[in-house]
Amino acid sequence: MAHVIAVAGKGGVGKTTLCGMLIQYLCEKGKGPILAVDADANSNLNEVLGVEVETTLGDVREEIARAELASENPIPAGMSKADYAERRFEDALVEDDDFDLLVMGRTQGKGCYCFVNGLLQTQLAKYQNNYPYIVVDNEAGMEHISRGVLPSMQTAILVSDCSRRGVQAVGRIAELIKECDMHPDTVGLIINRAPGGKLNDGIKEEIEKQGLHLLGVVPQDETVYEYDCEGKPTAGLPEDNPVKMALREIVDKLVL
Numbered sequence: 001m002a003h004v005i006a007v008a009g010k011g012g013v014g015k016t017t018l019c020g021m022l023i024q025y026l027c028e029k030g031k032g033p034i035l036a037v038d039a040d041a042n043s044n045l046n047e048v049l050g051v052e053v054e055t056t057l058g059d060v061r062e063e064i065a066r067a068e069l070a071s072e073n074p075i076p077a078g079m080s081k082a083d084y085a086e087r088r089f090e091d092a093l094v095e096d097d098d099f100d101l102l103v104m105g106r107t108q109g110k111g112c113y114c115f116v117n118g119l120l121q122t123q124l125a126k127y128q129n130n131y132p133y134i135v136v137d138n139e140a141g142m143e144h145i146s147r148g149v150l151p152s153m154q155t156a157i158l159v160s161d162c163s164r165r166g167v168q169a170v171g172r173i174a175e176l177i178k179e180c181d182m183h184p185d186t187v188g189l190i191i192n193r194a195p196g197g198k199l200n201d202g203i204k205e206e207i208e209k210q211g212l213h214l215l216g217v218v219p220q221d222e223t224v225y226e227y228d229c230e231g232k233p234t235a236g237l238p239e240d241n242p243v244k245m246a247l248r249e250i251v252d253k254l255v256l
């Protein structure tokens, strides 16, 4: 069974960047094949990882939910809706050397999604046996986890920037995780984009107030930002990049 690592945080704090670096590092450590799941409709994990995505699970869900209403039903005659959905979900899996990527895409729309959400849940449960690790880039609401679409969670990595509000947002996500009844072994915080890689006293106080376990601090680094602006995958960052090195040190301390 896969070890599921969920990465979450408020938008813009660098969650997707760190998630991509984590996937790359696990691959380098020989922990692959990894299933990477982009569960945040606003993030672009594929860009960070440097892969193209043609179909999202959201597209497939939409297509199937509307199939019966459409004048041209895409489901071939003689094929069940469930078999067609499974085939299309497999089409949506982007395969790379050491990881595969699934992009959830948008989660809301008109019509009933219960049937396809159920299929998606089954499909993900099936994938759980094919990969040693599943790494999920979540939106702040952790919707896929709270709705039970994702099978389980052993490690939650919560990312905040160096702001009180970022830490407070993470505190709320930690509460949500408790309410989800998934009981991960580790729930820890990474502070990203810290100037000079240091925490100030106000942030330290807030972390304590929220009762969060600090895994480590990642510095602000202009090269990471430039790579993003130029659309270059973070996988291509030099080995001695300070963000890459800080994240690796944190991952090495995790029990995975």
Ligand SMILES: Nc1ncnc2c1ncn2[C@@H]1O[C@H](COP(=O)(O)OP(=O)(O)OP(=O)(O)O)[C@@H](O)[C@H]1O
Pocket (backbone or CB within 6 Å): 009, 010, 011, 012, 013, 014, 015, 016, 017, 018, 040, 042, 043, 044, 192, 193, 194, 218, 219, 220, 221, 222, 224, 225, 226, 228, 229, 243
């Ligand atoms: N340590 C860092 N130093 C400098 N820039 C960083 C660092 N981490 C992330 N960034 C930059 O911050 C911006 C936001 O990062 P990213 O897209 O990973 O955030 P996010 O939390 O996933 O946001 P969203 O959910 O909106 O996608 C990007 O331009 C990224 O390159």
